[in-house]
Amino acid sequence: MDNALWAFGRMSGVVSLVLFSVAVILGILNRSGRPLFAIPRFSMTLLHRNVSLLATVFLVFHIVALMLDSYAKLNVIDVFVPFLGGFKPFWQGLGTVAFDLVLAVVATGLLRHRLGQRSFRAIHWLSYAMWPIALGHAIGNGTDGTSKWFVVLAAGSLAAVGAAVAWRLSANFLETAKARQGGLS
Amino acid sequence: MTEILHIDWTRCDGRGLCTELLPTVLVRDDWGYPLALQATNGNRSNPAISPGNIEAAREAVHLCPKLALSLVPEQAKPRQ
Amino acid sequence: MTIQEAVGPAVDTLRGSAGTYQLFAAGSNAGLAEHEQAFGPLSLAAIDAGFMSVLGESGLTGRGGAAFSSWRKVAATAQGRGAALLPAKPVVIANGAEGEPLSFKDKTLLAHAPHLVIDGLLIAGRAVSASLLYIYTTPAAMPVVEAAVAERRDARKIKVVQAPETFISGEASAVVNSIATGVALPLDNRRRLSAAGLKGRPTLVLNVETLAHVALIARHGSGWFRAAGSERDPGTRLVSISGQGAGQVLEVEGDARLCDVLSSAGVDLSTVGAVLVGGYHGRWVRDLECRLSPSGPGENVINPGAGVLHILPARDCGLEATARILDYLARASAKQCGPCMFGLPAMARVLSAIAYGDRNPRLVLELERLTKLVGGRGACHHPDGTARLVSSALEMFAEDMKAHLLGTCTRETRSAI
Numbered sequence: 001m002d003n004a005l006w007a008f009g010r011m012s013g014v015v016s017l018v019l020f021s022v023a024v025i026l027g028i029l030n031r032s033g034r035p036l037f038a039i040p041r042f043s044m045t046l047l048h049r050n051v052s053l054l055a056t057v058f059l060v061f062h063i064v065a066l067m068l069d070s071y072a073k074l075n076v077i078d079v080f081v082p083f084l085g086g087f088k089p090f091w092q093g094l095g096t097v098a099f100d101l102v103l104a105v106v107a108t109g110l111l112r113h114r115l116g117q118r119s120f121r122a123i124h125w126l127s128y129a130m131w132p133i134a135l136g137h138a139i140g141n142g143t144d145g146t147s148k149w150f151v152v153l154a155a156g157s158l159a160a161v162g163a164a165v166a167w168r169l170s171a172n173f174l175e176t177a178k179a180r181q182g183g184l185s
Numbered sequence: 186m187t188e189i190l191h192i193d194w195t196r197c198d199g200r201g202l203c204t205e206l207l208p209t210v211l212v213r214d215d216w217g218y219p220l221a222l223q224a225t226n227g228n229r230s231n232p233a234i235s236p237g238n239i240e241a242a243r244e245a246v247h248l249c250p251k252l253a254l255s256l257v258p259e260q261a262k263p264r265q
Numbered sequence: 266m267t268i269q270e271a272v273g274p275a276v277d278t279l280r281g282s283a284g285t286y287q288l289f290a291a292g293s294n295a296g297l298a299e300h301e302q303a304f305g306p307l308s309l310a311a312i313d314a315g316f317m318s319v320l321g322e323s324g325l326t327g328r329g330g331a332a333f334s335s336w337r338k339v340a341a342t343a344q345g346r347g348a349a350l351l352p353a354k355p356v357v358i359a360n361g362a363e364g365e366p367l368s369f370k371d372k373t374l375l376a377h378a379p380h381l382v383i384d385g386l387l388i389a390g391r392a393v394s395a396s397l398l399y400i401y402t403t404p405a406a407m408p409v410v411e412a413a414v415a416e417r418r419d420a421r422k423i424k425v426v427q428a429p430e431t432f433i434s435g436e437a438s439a440v441v442n443s444i445a446t447g448v449a450l451p452l453d454n455r456r457r458l459s460a461a462g463l464k465g466r467p468t469l470v471l472n473v474e475t476l477a478h479v480a481l482i483a484r485h486g487s488g489w490f491r492a493a494g495s496e497r498d499p500g501t502r503l504v505s506i507s508g509q510g511a512g513q514v515l516e517v518e519g520d521a522r523l524c525d526v527l528s529s530a531g532v533d534l535s536t537v538g539a540v541l542v543g544g545y546h547g548r549w550v551r552d553l554e555c556r557l558s559p560s561g562p563g564e565n566v567i568n569p570g571a572g573v574l575h576i577l578p579a580r581d582c583g584l585e586a587t588a589r590i591l592d593y594l595a596r597a598s599a600k601q602c603g604p605c606m607f608g609l610p611a612m613a614r615v616l617s618a619i620a621y622g623d624r625n626p627r628l629v630l631e632l633e634r635l636t637k638l639v640g641g642r643g644a645c646h647h648p649d650g651t652a653r654l655v656s657s658a659l660e661m662f663a664e665d666m667k668a669h670l671l672g673t674c675t676r677e678t679r680s681a682i
């Protein structure tokens with residue numbers, strides 16, 4: 001039983017990480033204002049949201065499983081307050097920080113219409129901090145952190161998200177960038 | 186009762202979600218911003234939404250990444 | 266372009282056609298004593314509910330450009346409080362920002378007759394039971410206005426606020442935004458200022474000249490006001506005349522003929538190529554017989570807007586003058602709204618290309634298309650005003666346009682705008 005929980009906890013963590021990578025990439029795609037292949041823009045927005053929520057659900061699975069697990073023995077305080085854990089406090093603390101950030105990003109995302117654009121935007125940018133922290137946590141804390149398949153997965157995610165961020169920072173990122181730079185049309 | 190889709194130009198960034206959801210009401214201009222196909226008294230910031238489009242308009246209000254859209258009852262029409 | 270000093274021209278030169286001479290009756294740089302001598306003291310207590318109907322009968326319209334019925338505006342603010350148990354008290358703002366580069370009549374008015382404006386503000390404040398009163402004006406006029414306010418006991422609650430010298434700073438919601446946050450940019454217009462403006466209170470923004478007329482109407486009644494002007498455009502208005510000789514401010518009757526106004530300013534009509542009526546957001550006019558009235562544009566009628574009359578000498582190229590103004594307007598965009606921020610510079614590029622020798626005939630169609638594209642789309646009327654100017658230039662200077670496309674513009678000089 002314990003072994004199953006342990007395995008489930010680890011796998012849901014990995015799934016959550018992959019989904020968060022996809023969420024970040026979709027967020028950036030969204031921001032560019034472009035549709036993806038035949039998927040219209042509003043569907044992209046919904047996709048970004050739903051993938052984010054799904055990733056969060058898996059993150060919760062990950063945490064609950066490890067709280068129930070007799071080996072990891074995560075307690076409620078460790079879930080919310082970073083760097084206090086008994087086992088690899090730093091790496092586990094990163095996970096806690098990432099979780100707190102996810103809570104903030106998701107909660108403000110769902111309350112966007114109440115909060116107003118400015119606060120939403122400010123908090124939402126924390127996504128960019130959250131993702132590498134979560135990746136660090138996965139590599140440093142995980143039992144699989146150094147196994148070959150995980151390294152390949154982590155490197156792949158890093159390359160994908162890194163490429164998306166680099167594109168985000170490039171001059172022609174916005175769909176309408178060319179027209180807005182003012183060529184005579 | 187007719188409703189009006191108010192575009193807050195100080196917020197809109199021309200991401201084009203609303204134009205996809207309301208193709209019979211809005212198209213995109215050269216720079217991506219929504220362009221009301223029909224003007225009311227020369228004003229193209231407050232297109233009227235027919236009953237058939239209300240659902241799509243609600244969706245647009247909900248999804249607009251900049252919170253630039255709102256539905257207003259016809260009587261409370263913004264100043265022009 | 267003429268920039269007036271704070272003091273402005275001597276008042277003797279302000280007498281307009283038909284000897285109309287009301288707003289400046291107290292003379293140059295009038296202090297409180299001269300003001301009360303000329304107009305009599307203000308009895309605020311006499312302003313009661315009945316004043317609203319007097320204002321309605323007078324037919325006074327706003328002199329800041331939009332020419333909206335002043336009575337309606339005041340009434341909307343008075344009702345804007347709604348039926349709440351403890352309704353918020355309204356705010357009245359005297360708008361003297363005058364961001365239009367070709368307009369200087371408000372600065373002149375504030376320099377010579379600040380007390381008339383203060384009277385009007387106090388009266389409007391009383392009519393809507395306002396608790397906050399502001400005068401919003403340019404740095405140049407600040408000292409005069411502050412001194413005038415300090416001179417009066419009844420003006421103690423008036424706050425004088427400085428307006429930045431930008432084109433857009435006088436737009437009503439920009440005025441409210443500037444006083445509230447220091448940022449003189451227009452606000453989204455979903456909420457009406459008359460219902461929720463400054464600090465969420467019903468807010469009335471009136472041009473300073475409008476308020477000066479209010480002060481006279483309160484003293485002399487609506488019949489007196491209507492004695493000048495015409496049925497459709499009663500009263501007098503100030504105009505700023507520029508483009509030939511030194512800039513001048515005149516007080517003229519409503520519905521005056523453009524040529525009469527120019528003649529009384531000493532303009533030699535034979536040298537006039539066209540007149541820009543209403544300023545950078547106005548229209549080019551060639552028919553000097555037309556009348557200046559907010560009921561225009563129509564048959565022989567042109568809307569004077571905020572009273573700007575800028576003369577384009579016959580030897581100057583109207584396309585080039587318009588291109589230069591358009592360039593200014595594109596840069597004056599508050600860059601908040603996409604169609605304005607991108608559309609105006611695009612229009613400016615096309616018109617400049619035409620004006621400075623690009624002979625591609627498709628440019629004209631492109632300019633027409635862009636002009637249509639920006640209209641009615643923005644938080645304020647900057648795109649509309651700009652589109653109006655360009656449309657009138659396309660109409661008035663159609664011949665010049667043809668000449669340019671053939672590469673034969675024959676005008677000698679570049680205009681001074």
Ligand code: HEM
Pocket residue numbers: 020023024025026027028030031048049052053102105106109110121124127128130131168250251
């Ligand atoms: C319910 C949850 C969420 C909602 C409603 C939501 C909504 C949005 C919206 C509306 C945007 C577009 C913002 C704009 O265009 O200004 C956006 C962008 C973005 N989102 Fe989310 N989001 C959610 C969760 C997440 C999560 C959990 C992550 C990270 C793992 C994330 C990462 C991003 C990124 C990276 C961007 C691009 C931001 C930029 O570069 O400006 N989002 N999101």
Ligand code: SF4
Pocket residue numbers: 192196197198199200201202203204217218219248249250251252253254
């Ligand atoms: S969805 Fe919002 S930001 Fe995008 S174009 Fe429409 S109003 Fe503008």
Ligand code: SF4
Pocket residue numbers: 194433450451452597598599600601602603605606642643644645646647648
């Ligand atoms: S329309 Fe132009 S000037 Fe007016 S608020 Fe928008 S960007 Fe500013």
